[in-house]
Amino acid sequence: MAPPAERPAYRDVNVLRWLTAYTASVTGDVVYFLALSWAATRAGGPSQVGLVVAAGALPRAVLMLGGGVVADRFGPRRVAVVSDAVRCVVILATAAGVLLSSPSMWLLVAVALVFGVVDAVFMPAVGALPPRITAPSQLARVQGMRGLSIRLSNAVGPLLAGAVLVVGGEAGGFTAAGALFALSLVTLLTVRTSSAEATRRGSAWRELGDGLRYIRRHRMLAPLVTVIGLSEMCFSGPVATGLVLLADERGWGASGMGWIASAFSVGAAASALLLTVSTRIPRPGLTLCGALLLTAAGAVSLGHATSLTTAVLHGSLIGLTSGFTTTVTSALVQTETDPRYLGRVTSVTTLCTLGLAPVLFPAVGITADLWGAGTFFVGCGAICLLAAALALSVPVIRRAELHPPRVASPAGR
Known part of the structure; x- marks a missing residue:
């Protein structure tokens, strides 16, 4: 049966x-x-x-x-x-x-x-x-729903x-x-969870050190966290400032900036919706590498766009591919991580996403002032290209699949 x-x-x-x-x-x-x-x-x-x-x-x-x-x-x-x-x-x-x-x-x-x-x-x-x-097996869908x-x-x-x-x-x-x-x-308060709710093993400093060592020694998480940091540092905040400066420099005005930002959001939402309803992601590791390459190309093209229509199209492409990258990397992290370390691993990836972005905010204005706003997007493309190269160079990421390394029984089933 x-x-x-x-x-x-x-x-x-x-x-x-x-x-x-x-x-x-x-x-x-x-x-x-x-x-x-x-x-x-x-x-x-x-x-x-x-x-x-x-x-x-x-x-x-x-x-x-x-x-x-x-x-x-x-x-x-x-x-x-x-x-x-x-x-x-x-x-x-x-x-x-x-x-x-x-x-x-x-x-x-x-x-x-x-x-x-x-x-x-x-x-x-x-x-x-x-x-x-x-x-x-449903983690990619959940991350797509989270993106929506x-x-x-x-x-x-x-x-x-x-x-x-x-x-x-x-x-x-x-x-x-x-x-x-x-x-x-x-x-x-109504959400049911599986597995033990608490783990106590020593002092907070020791547990933090254990978590960081766990990531460093993990054959997938160590490079994957680096890929997440590189792929997210431009698109979790600084790109919005870059769009303002690019639209002003090209004479597209506030409405033009709004169109590009909206296209970015629509692309990201489309990616999240697609991953929510998809039954499976074929070869997610390799597809992730391809999405990073497309994001790099889209960022460079956006920086060189001469018309608002072209910029809007490139904005939607970046939203689509970067949204896919965020969803798949999050699903891979949660699939590969031992539940005992999931909070600490999540805190590291969240810090990579939100903590690195403020470092780039001053760089946006300085770069635009010295070399033009387009150069900032070329830099974003170069960082994404570096993330793609790292992902492609690590076999365990390139060949990654969204299947669990352990069997877990979700709550309420």
Whole structure:
């Protein structure tokens, strides 16, 4: 008798609960950051916005690896629930404080600091949950669904933030963010997970060292984390600044920049949707290398585009291929990683994605000023080409398949 067909991730209620919680959380992040920036502008002027945003970004980057240790030590679900609850309470308390009196800079900086610390714990925990809620063969689909969630949140979040800021001011913005975090928390409490929730083996420093050594000695994870860092460092933030400078330099204006950015998002969403509904990815390792090569070519071509139409087409290509790369590398990481180390490995990949990007922000303006905005995109293409070369040179990545090295039983099946 043939075994029953495996349920696709997009029809798994448990996965959909996690996705709902994740979408609410990401949308809440967008609303929170816009409300925080708006409040900082009103309290201290435009020059103070960077100070407040940096106050939140710094602890998140510094403590991200520690957040992975906490997730592995106490279990990702438990850590995600507690940190989501803390975020909800902090932001709703901020809304109340702003409603009772005008927001001051010290209050906004304090909120940003606390939020950054909690975010450093929440992000590795929630990112480590997919292997505990679905079958290993469904991880690529789950990562595709996650990509769609991020695109939806980035599209809806600014519209929601704008509406509540107009109606309710800064207090309304923080209240809306807190409500979204509350929705994320309530939904996350209904998610069932498999395997043990906690692992305690020694001091936090020792566990962090163990996690880093685990990555360094792993034949796939060590080069794969490097590939992720190289492939994501340009496209997780700096490229948006580059698009602004490129559109201004070529005379396409703000609308032209918007068209290119939208094309990038549409391409990434199409990639995520395709991977969500696909039954399998043929030769994912080799296909990943091809996607990196196409991303490199698209970035260089975008930098040399002379018409807005051509730039929009190249933007959609970059979104499609870079979105594929992000989804497949995330699925490979979660397929290959021992569950005991998943929080720490997730924290390292998240740090590579978010932590390296700020280093490039100053380089965008300097490069554009000295050699033109197109040169920045040529540099992005060169970095992606380096990532592709590394992936192709490592046989275990080139021949990688999305099948688990171990048998795991997902919760709720």
